[in-house]
Amino acid sequence: METINVRGHYTLDEQGNPVEEINLLKWAEWSERNYQTPLTHKSKYFRRLYVSTSFLGMDHSFGRRNLVLWETMIFKRKTSGEPDFYLPLHTKRYETKTESEVGHKKALKLAKLNNVRIMKRMTL
Secondary structure, eight states: OOOOBOSSBEEEOTTSOEEEOOBHHHHHHHHHHTTTSTTTEEEEEOSSEEEEEEEOSBOOSTTSSSOOOEEEEEEEEOTTSSEEEEEEEEEEEESSHHHHHHHHHHHHHHHHHHHHHHHHHHHO
8 A cells, every 4th residue: 555645644652742643644544543521522411501621633733833732622412312422613723732621611611601601591
């Protein structure tokens, strides 16, 4: 099989630090093995909301600044209980794992506040 090398794709080492992986096949295999594992993903459900912080695996800075490899999103939940991934209520991207961890905690607080507001409106 032919090797395809590209730039801008990243994996994480055992400590959670990003490492550029230019071999596209190796990157895809790593991404598949680590999809939504504790190394790459944190999530939490609240009554009507779902908070997710993920390692993106691809640089989302688009060459404008430092690497952007993590993202936090808040989604409304459908009546089925599943997150409505087509309609994020909040999105924030980060350059470092530490920033993403802080951002995840802030998003959890925001989701809790919004759940209180949603529940109050439902009881009026």
